[in-house]
Amino acid sequence: MDPASVGGSAIDPNSVNEPSSGLVIASATPPMVSQQGGAGESSSSLATPSRYESQKRRDWNTFLQYLKNHKPPLTLARCSGAHVIEFLKYLDQFGKTKVHITGCPYFGHPNPPAPCSCPLKQAWGSLDALIGRLRAAYEENGGRPESNPFAARAVRIYLREVREAQAKARGIPYEKKKRKRSTVTAIAVGVNVSVAAAQAVDDGAGSGGGGDDSAGGTATNVGTTTAAGATTTNV
DSSP: OOGGGGTTSOOOTTSSSSTTOSOOOOOOOOOOOOTTSOTTSOGGGSOOOOHHHHHHHHHHHHHHHHHHHSSSOOOGGGOOHHHHHHHHHHHGGGOOEEOOOTTSTTTTOSSOSSOOOOOEEOOHHHHHHHHHHHHHHHHHTTOOGGGOGGGOHHHHHHHHHHHHHHHHHHTOOOOOOOOOHHHHHHHHHHHHHHHHHHHHHHHHHHHTTSHHHHHHHHHHHHHHHHHHHHHHHHO
16 A cells, blocks of 8 residues: 555554554544543543553554555455555554664674664564454454454464564564463472372371261270379379
8 A cells, every 4th residue: 555545644653562653543533431421521530541442442543544545445344354464564664673684784683783774664563462452443343253354364474474584684583481380380289289188187087987976086095095094193
């Protein structure tokens, strides 16, 4: 898509999760009004959206404006994974992350010693987070999960390719966080110890005669021992 097609709209560089990257199309966003009052009600009665919800709403409005300015214009019902990928590529012009090309001497260098003329693009992490918000916003606005273009396989493949390409170009590998198995092992050991302790208590109760009888048997044994001790003292 030609960037000039959105030229009539104001661009906010703080839309995507990357500093000074992304865009927001200026639109009349209706104020959030509580169900019990009107727009003139005091601000204390208005629900304040979280930072995530505010960002998600801005991203959604941005994408709708992108579809509107698309040539030819697109409707949300006709939007596919290919259009989502086109949108992500469009956002690259507002990126702030240096991605070295193959012929650059700093290709694969995590900390280049000098500037270069390689293009700036949206970081993979920003695009991945953006897709997550748009996928949720699509379904919150009445879209069906099975027809969600942001969850399309083509979009997942594109994001994976971007991640791998940027990891090579920037020399910064993206590794998934490993699950901590120590916590699970500790819990399992704790459960085993508890079960063993419970079994030991049950075995001890069974050897004493079980139920109330075990208490009686213990009392009788103690009494017998005491009596024997008393007899020995008297002698």
